[in-house]
Amino acid sequence: MNAPILSTTRRGMLALCVGAGTGLVLGFRVLEAAGKDAAPSAANAEFNPFVRIDGAGKVTVIVKHLDKGQGVATGLATLVAEELNARPDQIVVEFAPSDSRYKNLLFGMQGTGGSTSMANSFDQYREAGAAARQMLTEAAAAAWKVPAAEVKIEAGELRHASGKRAGLGEFAEAASKLPVPSTITLKKPEDWIYIGKSFPRVDVKTKSEGSVNLFAMDLHMDGMLVAVTARPPKWGATLRGFDAAAAKASPGVAGVIEIPQGVAVLAASTWQAIKGRELLKLDWDETGAETRSSDAMFAEYRALAEKPGISVRNTGNGAKGIEGAAKIVEATYEFPYLAHAPMEPINITILYDGASAQFWTGSQFQTVDHGVAAQALGLPPEKITIHTMWAGGSFGRRAIYDAHYFAEAAAIAKAWGKPQPIKLVYTREDDIKGGYYRPAFLHKARVGLDADGNILGWEHRIVGQSILKGTPFEAMAVKNGIDDTSVEGVSNMTYANAGMQVDLHTTDVKVPVLWWRSVGHTHTAYVMETMIDELAAAAGIDPVEYRLRLMKDDPRKVAVLKLAADKAGWSTPAPEGRFRGVALHHSFGSTVAEVAEVSVKDGKITVEKVVCAVDCGVAVNPDNIAAQMEGGIGYGLGAILHDAITLKDGAVEQANFDGYPSLRITGMPVIEVHVVPSTEKPSGVGEPGVPPIGPAVANAVFKATGKRVRDLPFTKHGLV
């Protein structure tokens, strides 16, 4: 494992090196001259960038990731509480500022995504808690005049066998001034009291009582204005002119300003801003705009799929084996654009006084957001402050490589020119029509089998837009013209085969695209897992049996599939009127298998039940893992059944939840989640539940109806 190196700007250099065994060597050098903060106070003694303890014994865990519902605040709090033996009621959380001390150790910048939060923080936050524990026991030992090794923290209290006891707060200040221990000892897994035991979520109580002041959308400040922006109706259109007279005369409207992103209406309240915007007369120049319709675009994609693209993988015999195959299975798949539609629409509040700026929002890529904000305002980075708020969902939408809404808020504040807080709000229509979609994709696959069902050759062509081309992440993530997010899940296919050839056409469309919960796996898993189902059918082999045979060298995957199949009763017939389908997919370090049970009535399908098994390494919080699987299944299911963003002459046809429906409670299956016990390092849970649900349902629908659904959503086929 890589040694996590943390450079700190406020308190000097903190270098963590993983030593042998459970002991960790930690060197903490406070650079006196390096703009050190005020000394830790009794009020809230700072042990390290992640842990503060106040005089009353309240432990504040500083959370470096955005919590948008996935539970990372609870997860990181669990790690610190574990090492401190603190009680859940002693723990509070606070989001970290945007600061290099808080970078994601797997990204090299501060940001949340790719289901990496727990994976990159697992050692770091345990070490932070353990360091605080050791400093506290040392301080108590000095005061009690006993050996430090004899002082323990139990149930959130310092204790010694002599009967001496103290709250964590009593020695917090003294302890925080001690040198950071040079050797940090983590608890052994057999001594864990919280990890693996579903620590209660830190945010559930307030979220059950109205979430007052949690979300950026709910912020109010004195003198605040609300802004909504009229943006181009088609990508690439530009503003030729506008008439704001009626808008300006509308009640509550404070001003109308032109910005590079469009025309912003500022008003005293959200409703007045929305009403004012309706009165704008806008003249757009569509000369350079995207004007294709979805049908025309897919026709182009289909034509491209007839020609070879850039080679992504050519292993074994490539596609050669297909020619002599006993059976050939061939299929083309089409996937539409998808909007994320987080429940809290995008919004951001800015307070800019000409010399510095503060932002309040559910910031997900703080480093990018910070840089874009500084650039847009022409300010040095240290003049920018980002207050990360709890976010009402994201699903990828807030992890934004161009920080476009920071740039837009900055443009508005700069043009407005008065030091007034401004809340830029997206309406749901702005959100659904606003782009940054899961890209539309086309896959064409051709597979040859021998008489026993073995794969002799697999030819696979993928056509679609790159998420990262043209972004600051391009150099890092696009190699030889191949954006891995376009091909992940196909290029690393692990079912045994004698040859595989994969190639890619990256298309040029003006619609901005983005990662959407599980990124490339949203479409690649659908293709691979329905193809495997078709191959199993062609070979006349049970689909679970077939998969087990083709991945027998991968015991972790085998265990996941067997667990799901077993719990779903795969070896026994489905209940009367129900049909089962299975899928398995590996993404973000985790493997998930799902068995879907569907029924059909009057040609319409109902997904009745899903049995899910997951291997995500150490299960830090089993209940939260279950919640993420349930949520991932519901999120993916809604999309594959109902959702598509389509273009008509370049303009998006959907606007709100009427045209872009969400799964509702009526469509939610019964879900069972089973976690494979593991001692491996924790891996992702936010995304990996999504990829298998589409193919599992599609495979069940095939059993029920004999129909293979290869272009989404299912509504296109009258099945829902």
Next chain:
Amino acid sequence: MIELNINGTARGVDADPATPLLWALRDTLKMTGTKFGCGIAQCGACTVLVDGMAVRSCQQPIEGLVGSEITTIEGAKGPVAEALHAAWVEHQVPQCGYCQSGQLMSAVALLSDTPKPTDADIDAAMQGNICRCATYVRIRAAIHTAAGKLGAA
């Protein structure tokens, strides 16, 4: 100035009579427990009770609500609301939490009317409330738990 009865208190609202209750609550009265999700009565994030009925406040101009009793999440008190809060915590229902005010208000209306709801009753009462985090399995379980506690009390 329009006078509304909100959570048992008379509140003067200085806003255009056509303003939807949602925005009067959120922006004029700064009661932000009631959330904005769609603005077109599709998502239920803005659900409040008007004379005990669950309604979408984004579609209710304040001029039509004079004389009605309005209850928002901030004023959801009493045995039904408390049983639901407790069940929401017990089942760890919320993920992002943004939809949950609306979910709870719909659930309060349901249990006030139908103390022992079936799954079909729950579906009917809750289908106007979208949860993009798909916490529906737990919402259903929590409503049953709350109903059980209320029935036993």
